[in-house]
Amino acid sequence: MALIAEGRYEGRLAENDRTVTLRVSRREGGRLDNLSGDVFSTTAHILSFAGDLASLAEVTDADVSGRISGRVSFFSEGALARTGSRFTLVLSDETDDSAVGLTLNLGAGDVTVALSRTGPELRSLRVDVDGLDSLPTPQARIFEGDPAGKDLVSALKRASIAATVNVRPFQPYAAGASTPERLSMGELHSLMDAWSRPPTDIGQAWRVHVLFAGQYSGRGEADVSGVMYDVEPHRRPSRQGLAVFLNSTAIKACTPVNGDNWRREVLFTLVHEIGHALNLPHAFEDNRAQSLTWMNYPRDMPIGAAAFWNSFGESFDTPELAFLHHAPFSDIAPGQNDYAQRRSSFLSGGSNPMLKAKKTTPTIDPTTVKATLAVAPLKATYVFGEPVFLKLAVTNESRRKLSLAKALDPSDGFVSIRIETPLGKQRTLRPPAALCQRAPSMTLAPRKSVAFDGILASFDADGAIFDTPGRYRLQATFKGIDGVTLTSQPSFLRVLHPTRAEELVAISIWDDNALMRAIYCRQPLVALDSWQRLVEEKLRLLPDDGANTTKSYLRYVAALGWMERFAPAARAAAYRPNRRKALAHLRTVEPRDLPQGVSRRCGELLTKKR
Template sequence: MSIYDPASPEACCYSEAMEQWNPDPSGQAGLPVSPVVPGPIAPPILRKRPVSGRYRSSGSPWILELRVDTDRTRPQKKVSGDFFQVSGATVSYFGSFVVSSPTVSVSTTTVTITGTGSYTYDTSYPVVQVVIPRTTALQPMADATLTFFTTGGAKGATYVCAFESIYFRSVQLEQDNEQGVTPLSSYNTGSLPSGGTARTLSVASAYAEAGVEMVGAGTTNTIPTADAGTNLKWSNSELHAGMVKHFSLWQDIPQWKVWLFHAYEHERAGLLGIMFDQAGKQRQGCATFYKGLGGTTAQKKRLQLFAAVHELGHSFNLLHSFGKTDAVPSVANRPNALSWMNYPHLYPPGGEPAFWNAFAFQFDDPEVVHLRHAYRNAIVMGGNNFLIGSALEAIMDEQAFAKPLIDRSGLKLALEAPTSFLFGEPVVVEIKLKATDLSGRMAHAQIHPSLGYVRIGIRKPNGQVVAYEPLIEQCDISPPVRLDAARPAIYESAYIGFGKGGFYFDQPGFYKLRATYRAPDGSEIVSDILTLRVRSPHSAGDEEVADLFFGNDQGMLLSLLGSDAEELRGGNDAFDLVIDKYAKHKLAVYARLVRGINAGRAFKTITPDKTLTIRKPETDQSAKDLTAVADASDAGLGVDNITLNQSYRALITAYKTAGKEKNAKDTRDRMVDVFAKKGLKPVVLQQITAEADAALEE
């Protein structure tokens, strides 16, 4: 225990006797309080206010800035804070923490948030509890009381923090413009088709929507073009010199102050914006260029706003959506992100028109998390160098791998998979959730990652940690089930090779996987680490087959288990080629699985002229492919048990649809026989038999 741990009891700003004391909050900044109007008293509006926002403790030797993010706009379900050390008349930054997956319980009177934090400093008190009384619109915002605990429950320091603002950060923004340049003031997002609600946005209101207050500050200057040198175009060094000269708030220290310069032309032709400050204390200045941006059309005004918000995003240490892997530590790229930080023309699902049609003029969720909760030096202008700590989720993922959580849930989560995969082979893992307390524990009936209860982290051979993001997120309305002696476990098979982050197993080497499961009671169960290896290709054939699997269309088809969609035709062609040319290759079984399952079902397509066409099940094709899958699996060269189960049931359904009752019955018997020979537990075999019978009787 150290006095340099602000969570230890010795660090308390408030003694036990003072814990009951609350300062009169009427003088605190925050949401405006409605004046009391004399006259007939209307029935009181008892609607409670959200508690999210920024709070601050006072006193010494520690000041805590606390950010609570559990309700209000786009809540990210996180709590974070920065500690400042007070010494005499000086205050210096000490460290930060974030609780990434807290349990939030809301009663009629209080909001209580509890969870284990990740810290920039060592602490013996990693568990955080925040209690905030709920108030009505007629009352001022209440204080938040934060208490630290050890993992064993021993109490540490307590901080009472007064409400400060609905914003999580407050930044002073100074804007200057080059002579002759008229910068954008606002843009109506309804002027052109877009993906969000029509509204008038300025730079400040765009950031306000993310929870960041941009306060206009400093002196607005008109900068002579001569400052750009004899060529009248700005180089990065001239921009930096311009910042030092004209940014009246500039100091070479970390501070919540940023400079946005609206210039005419950069020396690099075609460039519309840049965060040029990548020397010394970085990220304090950025610029936009009106040679390309200038104009009064809606398209130009939209682009002006986009450029300004985008470049300021770099000042907050946000990276391009397609370049997140450059973050240190790294995180997966998100090229499909509908974010200020993307390039509209590189948006994969349809380029620039598709991007603007779908773009809601906002940051994506991980970026919002960074803006609200990043460790202070990873975001404050003049803090870490650009790229360092720019993805908070990567830091938290790193820490999750290093520090498994304490688990008293009565549940055990396990990941299973073959020890190695061929390069390009679809990586399918079995997820098993088992009750260790057989007196009974409640769990979700289905645990596929697409439902959101199970998350899987992947550490790649190069050390990069990414979270598997399913391509499609599904809603679950099934009631929880009880896991007990009668039904001790539930199983799920998940293809995790491809998701929103693209291909996750795209390089040979060793991978480490860890899953977390959020139980209905809020417990966070963490699996052991599963190690698997992706083997290097051995032959030219292996290489070609891998190439035929590493395509976005193919990844989509594997995730969807087939599709007739015209835009995925390239993927289907690639799988056909694998089956034709490499029929005996191990990976051909996956191509057949996708083709067979898709062929066995009807597929509806809406043509461009809005006509619905239905392709009927192609039973013969389906039976041929799925029988091959079953044959390969019987020989030990096929798919995992859960996928095999699914494949058999699809085959039974295909035969039934074609009226081939005998084939369907024979397939049912073969399925039961195959699994009976695998030496499964009676309860599991019983369930499989029931599933086979259900498929037969559908």
């Protein structure tokens, strides 16, 4: 008998001119894996559906034409809308496996739509590539046409994604300006806006933008090989831009440029970041630290980097492939759900167990790990609008040494912090970018702790967090111990009711996405006009109050901004360092109730400049 072929199908509902797409995947040997699909109007995505794995059945009788039946779950507006709806999929002509008929209930009774096969790959993606002309240009074979299939198009094709890559000539950073060796988060944002602002109307045509830069300027610096942007939803949709740093430690160590090892490292970073743009987490975040996949770090594998490369099949692993093949449109499409926001449960973070893929067994017995996690604010009570910092600590409670990742900031990918507002709303702290860097491992002696108190939690990629007076509940998880997830006990903080001046200062920050980005990046020149209005018109309204750290922290941010050269792409000349202005700000900083790093950095800079 003829089986329904693996691939992507498309058709139209005649009564309302809606487009229906269908994806059918098969395992090795031809056995049915799963199916899924989407419904689009002429202007927008309407809903997605995915097969409930346990219910799927395929007729294999030689006398019956291809037929698949079972149940699907529907997702609308990114949320699970309905489960257990029956469907049937049959070949329209048993001599032609490219034409099928799909019958399912879209909400107003059963409808049948005729679908035609459009190709063997289940998804499609356009990749636009830019770079700085001061850097070595990667050979074309990194993107497409490598004889051994070690290129971007081939890597995505193995994940059933048909990729079109558009590589533009590398260009100067800005007209008349020299190219900075390192780019800060603010400069990367500026360059993205100037060169390739992502579209806001996301339909069936998926697109991501890749920027090749030198080094990252910020936490981790040379150890950061790549970054996937996850910026404010009100500024542009999420997960559409990423950067690869060709002068990062890992890539620069691979010589010669465009040699085998160099191309391998660049390609790995590129595919890894595109995986994030498609909403894949690191595999180690999903208890798959041993998995040979694009989404783990070869250098951090328990088997070692050499063994990883010898065994790596240049593929995503089984749970990742299930997600890439069948995740709902809002979970996976660039520009839709924010990073790590997934409703389908193919990977962690979802809410529909009927779709969950089988997980890999942890590599160690969790019962042998005796460690605790604690999260707490730096003080119990905050003034309205005051910068809120959290401290995270891991303690080894056993008599044995404990190996863990020294990565206690949420942007490292190992930490998740849940916050419950006074109104009962739950949200997860989401850094504006996911940095892909080598997380240093460390050994924690028995009865010892490691802590980090510099987690800025005042706002994140979704905006202000502590914007309502009252009591907030905090709880954290940490996945930096192989095979183990630590969960903290809840802690609490209270935000006081504001004075008029406090409310004006807070709102002036929260209503300006560029200003929040400048504070997060610790670079006021990202939003100079907004920053000057804040300082000159609003901040001086606040009285000098030792219990309110707002003035001190903003002065600290201003000092850091003026200490370094800053070169936004839209400006012909870079802002030069102004150390006199920076030191004037530093001398007014009172570091009490701020992170230890603020006090330490202030001391270093003031001592150095005397």
